[in-house]
Amino acid sequence: MTLTPVAPLPDHEVRVRAPGKINLSLRVGPPDADGYHVLSTVFQAVSVYEEVIASSSERFELTVSGPQAEVVPTDEGNLALRAARALADRVGIDAGVHLHLVKDVPVAGGMAGGSADAAAALVACDALWRTGLGREDLVEIAAELGSDVPFSLTGHTAVGSGRGHLLTPALTRGEFHWAFAVQHRGLSTPAVYRAFDELHSGGDVAEPDPEDDVPLMQALRAGDARALGAALHNDLQMAALELDPGLAEPLAVAEDAGALGVVVSGSGPTVAALARSRQHALVLAAAFTASGVADRVLTAAGPVAGARVVSASD
Ligand code: ATP
Known part of the structure; x- marks a missing residue:
């Protein structure tokens, strides 16, 4: 589906917050032919947050602040930048974006900080570019970016199967x-x-x-x-x-x-x-x-x- 998005307004800025996660349970199967492991996992989103600030730009650019900012890639290796490009490609928009990541989730810590940034970038660019996509479309793009990204979009507590990207909400009580x-x-x-x-x-x-x-x-x-x-x-x-x-x-x-x-x-x-x-x-x-x-x-x-x-x- 190709939509015609409304052109982003100059100086428009969108701030999005996305949580880190822990795996309450992580059960790992044998590797498949591609080396990927089938998982059965229970994710819980926790109140340690990444913030992504997206603003209009002609190019795709990224800056980072927060603890360990110096070890985070700012080039195409950054999952947030890849997310923004994937969304632009999907809707056929000819615009860039400046993403600023305020990181708080530990880097390479097993809490899916990069996935949270990617999910936040998708939501932020979706709002910035007024793509008109539905939540399911964003979840689909998220799954192509990485197996933890769909959960970073949905949050709460969920059972993940497949590579962790197929989610079923879990009932929970309290905090x-x-x-x-x-x-x-x-x-x-x-x-x-x-x-x-x-x-x-x-x-x-x-x-x-x-x-x-x-x-x-x-x-x-x-x-x-x-x-x-x-x-x-x-x-x-x-x-x-x-x-x-x-x-x-x-x-x-x-x-x-x-x-x-x-x-x-x-x-x-x-x-x-x-x-x-x-x-x-x-x-x-x-x-x-x-x-x-x-x-x-x-x-x-x-x-x-x-x-x-x-x-x-x-
Ligand atoms: P997971 O729990 O999903 O396995 P993680 O929390 O262990 O992930 P991340 O912090 O997401 O690890 O990042 C792992 C590596 O990915 C980093 O060492 C870094 O090189 C690269 N990376 C790409 N994008 C980002 C990002 N936005 N933030 C942090 N690291 C990123």
Whole structure:
């Protein structure tokens, strides 16, 4: 479908916020012929946000601020810029955009910061260019950009299948409180999957079975943080620990400080600890800081909404 968008107004600016995520459960199957792994995962969007400010420009340009801004690519390697181009191609618009990313989600931390930027860029450019596309069209473009991008658009809590991009909303009650131990050294997602494949080179990996997450889904429906803590699961955790053995320290610190559950987030290296309350999340964060096991410590609540416009000015 090719639409004729209204030309963007000069000096028009759109601000969009998109959340980071954690995987409450990540079950990984064997690699397919292309090397991709079939997943069964439960995502939760948490209140650590990326902000993308899109403004009219003749070219496609990108600037970045926030912690670790210096390690974020500003060329075509940046997923947000790729998202903007993909949307422009889809609607046949002959305009550029300046994207400014205000990053807060850890870079290469297993919390899908790049995917959040891509989702935010899609929503921002969609508003800036007045494309007239529907939400489903944006989800389709999102899935082509990366398997975590559709979830960054929708947010809340959802079960992901396929490569993680096929989403079913999950029923949840109440709010869950988290503390995160962030490492600036980062972990490459492909490297963690390679380590996973090596650990399981004996062919012992079964197709992931969503039935294994029934206790987790019940805990979410009941708003039972204690049961959720006991059900957290990550098949990539051992691979992440293999590449970064130092991660055992924040895991142990969170357990000692009474976390209801603790897990490496996605492909790591961020460690997510589930707290009893907002107050207890601050206690867990203080334990991470005092023991010196993190470069940065965050607290957050989930679930929260996906990428949303926060302001637009003409
Ligand atoms: P995921 O959890 O989806 O595997 P992640 O949170 O571990 O992702 P990201 O922060 O999204 O990792 O980025 C991983 C790599 O992608 C970075 O090291 C960087 O080189 C590149 N990258 C591309 N676009 C971005 C972006 N907008 N922000 C941060 N990194 C980006």
